[in-house]
Amino acid sequence: xxxxxxxxxxxxxxxxxxxxxxxxxxxxxxxxxxxxxxxxxxxxxxxxxxxxxxxxxxxxxxxxxxxxxxxxxxxxxxxxxxxxxxxxxxxxxxx
Numbered sequence: 001x002x003x004x005x006x007x008x009x010x011x012x013x014x015x016x017x018x019x020x021x022x023x024x025x026x027x028x029x030x031x032x033x034x035x036x037x038x039x040x041x042x043x044x045x046x047x048x049x050x051x052x053x054x055x056x057x058x059x060x061x062x063x064x065x066x067x068x069x070x071x072x073x074x075x076x077x078x079x080x081x082x083x084x085x086x087x088x089x090x091x092x093x094x095x
Contacts, residue, residue: 002030003076005093009037010056018063026071034060034078035092037085053080 006021008014025032036056043049056078064075081088 002028003033004030006032006034007037007089008034008056008059008078009039010052010059022067022071022073025067025073031074031076032067033076034063035089036060036078036080037089038080038082039085040082049082 004021004025006014006018008018021032024030036053038049038052038056040049043052060075060078067073067075079092081092
């Protein structure tokens with residue numbers, strides 16, 4: 001099965017990207033692999049990071065339900081990238 005890597009950071013742009021990814025996955029029989037990107041340089045405390053993760057987890061659950069209901073698209077378990085997003089995204093893409 002094909003995979004579409006979907007990078008999410010909680011922004012409005014990533015929500016738009018998610019909608020497009022669902023349409024693409026539906027058309028080419030692919031699974032979406034979400035990658036949650038948390039740039040820890042933006043956050044000062046671990047509590048803020050945990051809050052961001054919790055919000056993203058809720059968003060991903062909702063996204064998975066919508067993708068399955070509307071388009072029969074599966075969303076794989078999310079992977080989380082922190083610290084050095086650019087390096088880690090490239091490493092995840094190669095895996």
